[in-house]
Amino acid sequence: MAAVSLPQKSTTVRKNWKLSLLRSSFAIGAWLMPGATLQRAFRLFGTPMPGGRFKAHTAELAGASVESLAYGHEQVTCYRWGDVDRQPLAVLAHGWSGHGLQMAAWVAPLRRAGYAVVTFDQIAHGRSTGCRATLPLFADVLARVTDHYGGASVLVAHSLGGAAAMIALSRGMRCDHTVLIAPAGDPLDAARRFGGFVGLPGHLSARLFEDFEALTGIDVDDLQVHRSASRIAGRALVVHDLEDREVPWCEGERYARYWPAATLLSTQGLGHNRVLSDPSVLAQSLSFLGGTPVGERVVSSPNLPFGFA
Template identity: 35%
Template sequence: MHRAIQATFRTLTPVPSLASMLAARLWMIPPRAPIRPEQEAWLAKAERRDVDAGGTKVATYAWGRGPAVLLMHGWGGHAGQLTGFVPGLVEAGHRVVAYDGPRHGATQGGTPSLLSFSESAQAVAGREGGLSAVIAHSMGASAAAFSMSRGLEADRAVFLAPAATMSGAAERFAKMVRLDPRALEQMRRRFERELNIPWEELDVVRSAHQMRSALLVIHDESDRDVPFSDGDAIARAWPTGSLVTTTGLGHHRLLRDADVVRRTIDFVSAGRP
């Protein structure tokens, strides 16, 4: 499939406007990650509700009682990917809330983007009456940081394999499909018009200096999807940021690693009285 897409973009190199239009359409189609049996089992145990986020009915899941902790999945993911954190958080006395972003998981409607992920997070937080912590993976961490820069409050945050910039994500996409630099720049301008926001405002490192939440970043040094340097840069720029480096877990096994789960729960729970 990738070879066919690459061949198409090579053919379209002389016509960057058409290439950028096709690239924008492809980039906005999230892959669909499978739901593992153990993830499905935890989703089935959840309190299931829909929350309105800008006219989109966003599927949400909740477990336990106590201060609310929001789980935010990444691009192409779903709420089930973070259910490995649920039992420990509930046992530690938290209410755990997760959602499927627009066009992800059980949420069928809406337009998938970092902004719509952020809008969903703020809608869920509003329904819960506030959050004590956020645990976010990959692009979900970018959406969490953007939400926090726009007023979403949480005492603590854990970013797992976070993406630092939209520009970096776009460049990785362009490299994968062999998109010409001129078409990439046109794609960027197209998204800025559609989202009505400069990409620089979606840069986590750029906005990190204003953050007040305590932050723990956990990133694997062999991550092939989002480079380790992204997580390192975020942790360095965040006033209270700290970094844990893992080895051999990659981008997704990080979410199922017992030590990562333990460190995350300990960090989130440390701020409780």
Template identity: 35%
Template structure:
């Protein structure tokens, strides 16, 4: 594992937190945790599956419109796919609440390197139809299903560029048997169980609720939550892990943990790009493109 550092960018401005609302939610969860942990777990699961709506996830960095199509995924739902160029495909897999346009800065350089870029919107994301839970709600499993279906239609990946939860979806699809030459994972989260623990701390409920929540989440996923642990998915596939020290959504230590656990991984560290701007930083785009098109 090697480490490089891209040029430092200025820190992004943060929006003020709605403290009153957070206090009210924490108070409600604390009460339910004592008297009705099952109800608290159902509420927590609904919050978990609801997509965020901050503007950064809706940025459109696509240089030009590509060829638009749709692919049908399990359950009969459709997802929107967009492709550019020709040659072996490099897939762009967006994160939670994002869409294909977020990763558009990678399109032109990858096409210029002689590869075809294929991007898609997961269920309930971007321009795709609603997922199985309805509008504005989805799961990581649906992202995996969408990616697998799109790859079956457009060809085995020469490489995959994933962001945030898209990293987990891409790695899990590969672990399940989808062949891929290499994986570039930008701001990956190492372990979903750590994320559920973080949610418990933020919302103020105890193990009484979290245990029930984890069981419900596992039932919804249809597979053990341990399957979503990136640190156990290491293999022979070369990997590039890119993470920012000041990422406020997925801590930098998560990327370090993933890189340390993978057999053939290189860690690229940035400072000041956060969780979203890292996707359009010229230095990051150049390094990821060079890796994905090798």
């Protein structure tokens, strides 16, 4: 046991030391050079964690055909199972710092249900090229991949992939059934959480999206759930764990509240990532795709953008 625990402890110590150093540098920089520190934070905010790339390159392909799709100057790596010309298509969309094969648990159940399946690595993620990404880019790449394979009957999206799915669907991408797993719903709160994680003072965290809006030309408020979800026609199942520490349950609840044909399935004890491959979640999601009512309807009010009606 000692031989196993020592490297784990050493790794934890190294990670904690690096995080402490990062937080100290942001705290000092915010005092001495606030403008440069804000720029540095913005670059880091848009840069995925490198571990996802390693995991993507070492993940089992599970019989997938690997294909490359051009997106501007970048290349998007796609993974395909089944015949997209003869079978209805299910598209799987991963979240921030994730990768397409992270959603491999969905492939076999969807194939048994008669679907061809496609997942992919977002720009700057997995085996795809690029160094930085944004939520609007996530949505554009998702729409591009889906269109390339002829359109999706089913869309399964995790975390920031869920937010990207909402934006793509609200802009005209069509899909009969959508399953959102722990979807991120509040970019402003995400910026606050990021600022707290790296030690960026609150007054600078609030300004993170100034550069984002200048870069994309998009008002970040337009990316809020209650601005877009009400325009989506297809059915949706929102799955969110009550103990999710990365994206709070209330953000998933907000999707179910404002998406006209959505229901909410709450889990407990699965957190942000294990919910993605939990057998019960998979089974209930497949039941939803088959037409069985799953989850609870959440009442909405146009005068109450947040909280319970």
